[in-house]
Amino acid sequence: MNLSDSQTGGQAPRRVSAMEAVLTHLRGAIERGAYAIGDKLPSEAELCRTLGVSRPVLREALRALQTMGLTVSKTGKGTFVVASSVEDPTFGDYTAGHLMEVRRHIEIPVAGYAAARRTPEDLDRLTHLLERMEQETDTTSWVALDTLFHLSVAQAAQNPVFRRVIEEIRDALARQSAFLNELGGRREQSDREHRALLDALVAGSEQDAVRAMSHHLDRVETTLTDIVRSPHSPTTADA
Numbered sequence: 001m002n003l004s005d006s007q008t009g010g011q012a013p014r015r016v017s018a019m020e021a022v023l024t025h026l027r028g029a030i031e032r033g034a035y036a037i038g039d040k041l042p043s044e045a046e047l048c049r050t051l052g053v054s055r056p057v058l059r060e061a062l063r064a065l066q067t068m069g070l071t072v073s074k075t076g077k078g079t080f081v082v083a084s085s086v087e088d089p090t091f092g093d094y095t096a097g098h099l100m101e102v103r104r105h106i107e108i109p110v111a112g113y114a115a116a117r118r119t120p121e122d123l124d125r126l127t128h129l130l131e132r133m134e135q136e137t138d139t140t141s142w143v144a145l146d147t148l149f150h151l152s153v154a155q156a157a158q159n160p161v162f163r164r165v166i167e168e169i170r171d172a173l174a175r176q177s178a179f180l181n182e183l184g185g186r187r188e189q190s191d192r193e194h195r196a197l198l199d200a201l202v203a204g205s206e207q208d209a210v211r212a213m214s215h216h217l218d219r220v221e222t223t224l225t226d227i228v229r230s231p232h233s234p235t236t237a238d239a
Contacts, residue, residue, distance in 0.1 A: 018053050020183060022061035025051065030070050030081055041071065041079045060182070067091065067179055068228075086228045091175035096224050099172055103217055106165055107150065111197060111213035112206040113157035122156035126198055134191050142187060143177045149194060156201065176220075184223040193219060 026047075029035050041047070041062075048058050062079055065071045068086045073079050088095045114122070129149045136142040147170050154166040166173075180186040193216040200208035 017182065018057045019060040019064070022047075022051055022053055022058060023064045023183070026061060026065060027068070027070065027086075030065075031085055033084065035081045037081050037084055039081045040077075041081070043078065064179065064183065067175070089176075089179065089224065089228065091172040091179065094169065094172045096176065099169065099176060100217065100221050100224070102165075102169065103220075104214075106162065107153070107217065108210055108213050110154050110157045110159075110162050110166075111200075111209040113159065113162070114153050115201050115204055115206045115209035117158040118156040118201050118204075122152065123198075123202055125152050126156070126201065130191070130194050130198055133194065139178065139181050139187070143174050143181065146177045146190065146194075147174045153197070153201075176224075180220065180223050180227075183227050186220075186223055189219065190216070 026035075026041070035041060042050070044055055044058055044062075048055055051058070062071070062073065065079070066073055067089050069088065069090060070081065070083050070086060071079050072082050088097050090096070091099060126149065129145055129152060133142055133145045133149065136145060150173060151163065151166050151170065154162045157163075177186075177190075181190075193212065197209060197212040197216065200212050
């Protein structure tokens with residue numbers, strides 16, 4: 001089996017990464033019961049050979065399975081199935097549900113405060129960050145800029161407590177961002193949402209800033225829900 005040739009009928013072709021194709025295959029096998037709770041997945045070498053992918057691609061897929069809560073990796077022993085369905089992905093120390101709850105209570109009002117209190121230096125920093133994000137093609141680099149953008153919005157609110165809270169969840173935000181971009185194709189849409197937020201901050205409109213951040217988090221949550229509820233059926237995977 002070579003997942004670089006994965007196809008599905010009835011839908012317009014959609015290019016997906018090789019990692020997403022592997023993840024979809026393994027997740028489907030777990031959810032169908034081909035690998036039951038407590039089972040050990042085949043070795044990395046065996047999976048690479050069977051699926052026709054490189055070890056780095058496989059390892060990314062295995063990390064995503066663990067983020068979804070379907071498996072655990074035990075050093076020196078392998079990867080074991082611990083759940084038969086995805087409930088609530090975990091990003092570092094926090095579940096997606098806990099993270100989204102806090103983000104709504106913190107980042108939405110922060111956006112309003114930032115619109116009212118931002119300095120020219122804040123706007124310059126945010127503009128520079130967003131321009132870099134819009135030009136960036138590397139996911140890892142984009143994710144780093146994404147978390148820095150959200151941290152800079154908190155800084156523009158001129159309340160050190162807000163910044164401290166975002167700093168606390170910064171690693172989780174980065175993990176969530178990478179997860180959504182790899183499996184949900186969120187990067188371009190996220191750039192547009194960030195642009196709407198920046199426009200509101202430049203205009204000094206608290207109402208528009210709150211609306212823009214609310215919409216951004218709505219889209220994040222919708223994508224998370226889609227990933228959890230509906231495994232992708234890959235069409236054409238990037239080798």
